[in-house]
Amino acid sequence: SQTIHQWPATLVQPVGSPLSLECTVEGTSNPNLYWYRQAAGRGLQLLFYSVGIGQISSEVPQNLSASRPQDRQFILSSKKLLLSDSGFYLCAWRGLAGETQYFGPGTRLLVL
Amino acid sequence: KQEVTQIPAALSVPEGENLVLNCSFTDSAIYNLQWFRQDPGKGLTSLLLIQSSQREQTSGRLNASLDKSSGRSTLYIAASQPGDSATYLCAVRPMDSSYKLIFGSGTRLLVRP
Numbered sequence: 001s002q003t004i005h006q007w008p009a010t011l012v013q014p015v016g017s018p019l020s021l022e023c024t025v026e027g028t029s030n031p032n033l034y035w036y037r038q039a040a041g042r043g044l045q046l047l048f049y050s051v052g053i054g055q056i057s058s059e060v061p062q063n064l065s066a067s068r069p070q071d072r073q074f075i076l077s078s079k080k081l082l083l084s085d086s087g088f089y090l091c092a093w094r095g096l097a098g099e100t101q102y103f104g105p106g107t108r109l110l111v112l
Numbered sequence: 113k114q115e116v117t118q119i120p121a122a123l124s125v126p127e128g129e130n131l132v133l134n135c136s137f138t139d140s141a142i143y144n145l146q147w148f149r150q151d152p153g154k155g156l157t158s159l160l161l162i163q164s165s166q167r168e169q170t171s172g173r174l175n176a177s178l179d180k181s182s183g184r185s186t187l188y189i190a191a192s193q194p195g196d197s198a199t200y201l202c203a204v205r206p207m208d209s210s211y212k213l214i215f216g217s218g219t220r221l222l223v224r225p
Contacts, residue, residue, distance in 0.1 A: 032211065043116070043201060043215035044156075051211070059212075090155055099205075100146060101213060103155035 002027035006091050006104040013111055019064075019078040021107050023091030026072065031093040033074040034101060035066055038088040050074060086111045114139045114206050118216035125192055126224050133187040133219045135202035140180045143205040147176050147187050150199045150218070159200075160187070192223045 003026045013019060025031055032051055036044040046059045048066035056066050063082050067075045074091055088108050092101040115138045125131055135145070144163045148156040160169045160176040162185070168177040175188040189196055199220045203213040 034212075041121075041217065043217040044203075044213075046212050049211055088153075092156075099144060100158045100161055102158070103148075105155045106153070108153065 002093075002102065004091060004093055004102060004104040006089075006107050008107060009105065010108045011110070013081050013109065015083055015111055016080050019076070019081050019085070019109070021076040021089055021091075021109075023074040023076075023104055024072055025074075025093045028072070028093065028095060030071060031095060033068065034092040034094070035074065035076050036090040036092065038090060038106075040087075044090065048076070081111045083111050085109065114142075114204065114214045116202060116204055116214050116216040118200075118202060118219050120219060121217070122220040122222075124222040124224060127192060127194060129192050129223075130188070130190050131192055131221075133189070133200050133202075133221070135185040135187070135216055137183045137185075137204050137214075139206065140183055141207040142180065143207055143210055145176075145178055145185050145202060145204050146213070147174075147185075148201045148203065150201060152198075156201065189221075192221075194223045194225050197221055197223050 005024050034049045035047040038044050050056050050068045064078050088106050090106045091104040094101045117136045119134045142164055146161045147159045149159050150156050162169045162178040173190040178185045199218040201218040203215045
């Protein structure tokens with residue numbers, strides 16, 4: 001069966017510090033991968049998606065970047081965090097023929 | 113631009129009540145619509161997926177309907193239980209950008225014992 005992992009679960013970082021959030025998927029090959037951000041009381045905003053290794057599409061201009069160094073690994077990064085980067089970050093995957101997206105447990109980021 | 117709206121934003125009901133959550137979307141050109149459940153501080157779990165050609169889907173005490181022409185979906189929860197307390201999100205998969213899901217902001221449900 002497929003599983004999706006995210007770490008860390010919680011992160012508190014000062015403004016201006018770098019960021020690296022990791023997402024890995026097990027039990028599937030060549031998934032579509034997604035990074036979302038959820039602000040308090042809001043819906044999910046798609047940040048990045050990837051259809052393959054090294055293929056990243058950005059949905060919104062921002063302070064963040066994403067990379068996919070391996071088939072089942074998706075990394076969200078920032079060189080300098082802003083207060084507005086605080087939120088709940090969710091990674092998701094979808095199979096090539098799949099209809100639904102499967103979500104990881106999320107990472108709560110607080111930028112102080 | 114597709115927009116998804118969920119009403120109400122929050123709902124509190126006594127245990128045992130039947131309830132309806134609403135979702136509306138502005139562009140009827142969709143592949144499907146999904147309802148997700150999110151527990152506090154957790155990821156999302158898919159509850160029901162309705163294809164654009166379908167009218168409804170059922171799973172246990174949950175029933176979701178879709179009226180694509182009017183841009184509306186409802187999630188009906190029968191005989192609500194305290195364990196149903198969570199945030200419920202609907203999302204559409206648009207035809208013009210089928211790789212993504214467009215989410216509503218959710219309805220936060222509290223079922224009181």
